[in-house]
Amino acid sequence: MSRCEIEASHLFYSYPDGHEAIKDISFTISRGESVGIIGANGSGKTTLLFLMMGILFPDRGEVKVGDVPVTKKTLATIRRRLGMVFQDPDDQLFMTTVFDDVAFGPRNFHLDENEVKTRVEEALEMVGIPHLKDRALYKISGGEKRAAAIASVLSMKPDVLLMDEPTSGLDPKARRQLMNVLKGFRHTKVITSHDLDMVLETCDRVIVLKDVENGVKIPNITG
Amino acid sequence: MPKIADSIYNIRLLDDLARKNTAIHRLHPVSKLLATIVYVIAVVSFHRYEIVGLLPFVFYPLVLILLAELPVMPILKRLLWVEPLIIGIGILNPLFDPKGWITFASIMIKSGLTVTACLVLVSTTGLDKIAQALRTLKVPSLFVLQLLLTFRYLAVLIEELARMARAYTLRAPRQRGVRLKDGGPFVGQLLLRAFDRAQRVYEAMKLRGFHGEYHAYGKSKMTRKDILFLLAWSLFFMTARILNIPALFGLLFEGGSRG
Amino acid sequence: MMHMADALISPAVGGTMMAATAGLAAYSIKKVQNDLDDQKIPFMGVMGAFVFASQMINFAIPATGSSGHLGGGMLLAILLGPYAGFLTMASILLIQALFFGDGGLLAYGCNVFNLGFCTCFVAYPLIYKWITRKGLTSRKIFGASMVSAILGLQMGAFSVVLETLCSGKTELPFDTFVLLMQPIHLAIGIVEGLITAAVVTFVWKARPEILERAAVGKTLGGISMKKVLAGILAAAIVMGGFVSWFASSNPDGLEWSLERTAGTAELKASGGVHDLLANVQSKTAFLPDYNFKTATEDETNRYAGTSVSGIAGGALTLGLAGLTGWMIRVFKKKKAKIAP
Numbered sequence: 001m002s003r004c005e006i007e008a009s010h011l012f013y014s015y016p017d018g019h020e021a022i023k024d025i026s027f028t029i030s031r032g033e034s035v036g037i038i039g040a041n042g043s044g045k046t047t048l049l050f051l052m053m054g055i056l057f058p059d060r061g062e063v064k065v066g067d068v069p070v071t072k073k074t075l076a077t078i079r080r081r082l083g084m085v086f087q088d089p090d091d092q093l094f095m096t097t098v099f100d101d102v103a104f105g106p107r108n109f110h111l112d113e114n115e116v117k118t119r120v121e122e123a124l125e126m127v128g129i130p131h132l133k134d135r136a137l138y139k140i141s142g143g144e145k146r147a148a149a150i151a152s153v154l155s156m157k158p159d160v161l162l163m164d165e166p167t168s169g170l171d172p173k174a175r176r177q178l179m180n181v182l183k184g185f186r187h188t189k190v191i192t193s194h195d196l197d198m199v200l201e202t203c204d205r206v207i208v209l210k211d212v213e214n215g216v217k218i219p220n221i222t223g
Numbered sequence: 224m225p226k227i228a229d230s231i232y233n234i235r236l237l238d239d240l241a242r243k244n245t246a247i248h249r250l251h252p253v254s255k256l257l258a259t260i261v262y263v264i265a266v267v268s269f270h271r272y273e274i275v276g277l278l279p280f281v282f283y284p285l286v287l288i289l290l291a292e293l294p295v296m297p298i299l300k301r302l303l304w305v306e307p308l309i310i311g312i313g314i315l316n317p318l319f320d321p322k323g324w325i326t327f328a329s330i331m332i333k334s335g336l337t338v339t340a341c342l343v344l345v346s347t348t349g350l351d352k353i354a355q356a357l358r359t360l361k362v363p364s365l366f367v368l369q370l371l372l373t374f375r376y377l378a379v380l381i382e383e384l385a386r387m388a389r390a391y392t393l394r395a396p397r398q399r400g401v402r403l404k405d406g407g408p409f410v411g412q413l414l415l416r417a418f419d420r421a422q423r424v425y426e427a428m429k430l431r432g433f434h435g436e437y438h439a440y441g442k443s444k445m446t447r448k449d450i451l452f453l454l455a456w457s458l459f460f461m462t463a464r465i466l467n468i469p470a471l472f473g474l475l476f477e478g479g480s481r482g
Numbered sequence: 483m484m485h486m487a488d489a490l491i492s493p494a495v496g497g498t499m500m501a502a503t504a505g506l507a508a509y510s511i512k513k514v515q516n517d518l519d520d521q522k523i524p525f526m527g528v529m530g531a532f533v534f535a536s537q538m539i540n541f542a543i544p545a546t547g548s549s550g551h552l553g554g555g556m557l558l559a560i561l562l563g564p565y566a567g568f569l570t571m572a573s574i575l576l577i578q579a580l581f582f583g584d585g586g587l588l589a590y591g592c593n594v595f596n597l598g599f600c601t602c603f604v605a606y607p608l609i610y611k612w613i614t615r616k617g618l619t620s621r622k623i624f625g626a627s628m629v630s631a632i633l634g635l636q637m638g639a640f641s642v643v644l645e646t647l648c649s650g651k652t653e654l655p656f657d658t659f660v661l662l663m664q665p666i667h668l669a670i671g672i673v674e675g676l677i678t679a680a681v682v683t684f685v686w687k688a689r690p691e692i693l694e695r696a697a698v699g700k701t702l703g704g705i706s707m708k709k710v711l712a713g714i715l716a717a718a719i720v721m722g723g724f725v726s727w728f729a730s731s732n733p734d735g736l737e738w739s740l741e742r743t744a745g746t747a748e749l750k751a752s753g754g755v756h757d758l759l760a761n762v763q764s765k766t767a768f769l770p771d772y773n774f775k776t777a778t779e780d781e782t783n784r785y786a787g788t789s790v791s792g793i794a795g796g797a798l799t800l801g802l803a804g805l806t807g808w809m810i811r812v813f814k815k816k817k818a819k820i821a822p
Contacts, residue, residue, distance in 0.1 A: 368527075
């Protein structure tokens with residue numbers, strides 16, 4: 001029986017202006033699963049990720065990561081296990097070089113500098129951009145920035161990766177590279193996207209956000 | 224608004240140059256920073272009629288530019304555009320003093336020397352290492368981190384601005400610049416976008432464990448070479464300041480021609 | 483813009499302003515750290531980038547055919563509060579000094595003071611906050627922005643005058659300088675005020691919570707009046723010391739303008755301080771040297787290179803520099819050949 005990694009029960013969330021974004025959503029995600037979240041713009045995909053990360057808190061309902069509920073007090077633990085990659089890499093890559101950015105997380109854990117270096121190199125290796133280690137961030141392409149953003153989260157060794165529209169704005173080659181990288185990850189993955197082909201290729205299962213309450217299970221596609 | 228493109232180009236150029244790998248680039252940033260400061264203090268402490276005594280100070284930027292293989296043209300170009308305040312004040316000197324032209328020349332030379340020294344510092348060190356140097360000199364990490372963030376997002380915001388400016392001028396072809404009336408929404412939009420981005424950056428930082436203090440910028444120790452660099456040049460600057468070397472040469476010349 | 487440059491100041495003035503700025507910065511950092519809202523840092527960074535970028539926008543001023551630019555000090559104070567605003571202005575100026583040579587390293591302290599302190603710690607709390615103390619309306623925003631921008635810039639411009647005069651690197655007498663600086667900066671201040679007002683009004687209408695948040699993060703409406711007054715008094719004392727020191731060695735310029743306003747008796751009364759300061763000055767090599775009246779014609783010519791020996795000495799120095807440069811290039815080329 002696979003362990004439950006993330007469990008959301010009866011989530012409700014409304015924006016400050018009153019618009020109800022999430023209406024009674026429940027789902028479970030098992031360890032090692034790749035789940036895609038799809039839906040129209042404005043359907044609440046990013047909001048759902050924010051609720052899982054504890055950036056937003058639900059008006060009603062609860063999110064549990066492992067057995068730990070996501071509350072203000074448990075944020076530090078939660079954020080060690082979950083890593084989120086934002087839609088716009090520029091929001092996430094805020095240091096001046098790739099190395100410093102990927103090192104930001106580990107350094108905040110107060111690891112010693114050698115350990116930090118190892119982690120950075122491993123993370124960059126995993127996303128295929130070890131050669132960009134000392135590059136200035138304004139000098140790399142969109143696809144490379146995406147990879148760097150993912151690396152900046154990987155260096156913290158999370159169990160779960162949350163990704164918000166990872167292939168948006170990428171050219172075909174970069175997109176293909178990213179998809180290959182994602183397929184190689186053994187982390188539990190939650191990916192929001194409009195890119196249905198990518199979701200089909202990389203995800204075991206899909207949650208569709210419409211006016212539906214529960215996720216719809218799509219059988220595994222092999223080959 | 225050509226100034227926008229020029230500024231980005233300028234910043235990127237200097238930042239690129241800073242990533243080269245020459246002996247000068249490898250020097251510890253603290254020694255370069257302090258050497259530059261001593262240089263500026265020495266140059267600036269000359270009185271207003273000094274011209275000849277300033278000349279030995281040409282050695283420092285000259286040697287560094289050559290050893291660090293820096294391109295001379297961009298620096299010269301930058302020198303040509305002098306701060307309007309300096310020109311304004313400088314030009315008025317002759318009106319109040321028969322020897323005012325000398326003051327003007329002195330100011331111009333001092334300006335050229337100090338600006339060049341600054342540019343040489345940045346192009347051999349880069350903002351990252353200067354930030355490191357500041358931290359070593361005990362500047363609080365709040366200021367340094369914030370400085371790096373400003374620099375990082377400069378390019379992003381300037382690019383957004385360039386896009387907005389292009390869109391604007393395409394629809395207002397006969398105007399030069401943004402009308403004051405449009406200034407509010409124009410700048411305001413940029414501001415709101417910047418504000419939202421700041422919000423997201425904050426979240427990204429929190430998610431990676433940030434809670435106000437950020438300590439590691441990779442410290443390195445100063446070697447003997449670095450200390451020697453600083454001490455040797457500082458000694459030269461002080462000597463040149465106190466002794467007025469060209470005047471001494473001149474005296475020799477005078478003495479020789481009489482004998 | 484009215485950036486002070488290294489070439490116009492003396493080490494003494496530069497050093498003093500640097501110390502003053504460092505003190506203000508340390509105080510501001512403490513204040514920002516204590517303000518539990520650690521959101522400030524990314525905001526300071528991104529807003530700093532925003533103001534830097536905005537400074538490049540060309541605003542067409544109607545009916546004059548010329549253009550104006552934004553300084554940003556007031557805007558930063560309004561959006562981030564005075565402490566964070568001050569620090570952000572400081573980092574903008576540092577990047578400008580390093581990458582553009584706008585204002586130098588030594589003049590950095592002066593620039594942060596002129597463009598940061600005068601706006602964030604004087605114009606903002608005393609004028610803007612006071613006018614808007616009972617809430618925001620379009621009119622109040624406009625009025626507050628205009629007045630604080632104009633006065634803030636006037637104060638900054640005046641500081642430039644004082645700093646330059648105290649440094650003694652130029653001949654300009656006090657009143658000419660003032661007559662030059664203040665009107666120009668009045669015009670600049672008006673443009674700044676208009677832009678600031680327009681932007682703040684836009685933000686207030688589009689996303690008022692931004693302004694509200696900036697307002698909430700402060701204690702008791704900003705800085706207490708007592709502290710500000712104490713600060714101004716201290717600054718006045720320091721300024722007074724400088725002015726009298728300057729007057730002691732260059733009596734003509736300042737005395738002349740002072741005579742016209744206050745009468746010679748004023749100067750004589752502070753004789754004790756003058757003499758002390760003049761003594762200190764004559765003993766330290768790095769302080770500005772005003773004593774040209776006593777320098778011989780010969781000496782001046784040598785300094786200025788207008789005599790034979792001056793020219794010869796200068797030429798020899800430049801020749802040595804050229805030779806050194808040539809030698810370095812040869813050396814480098816040889817190295818490149820050996821190790822490709």
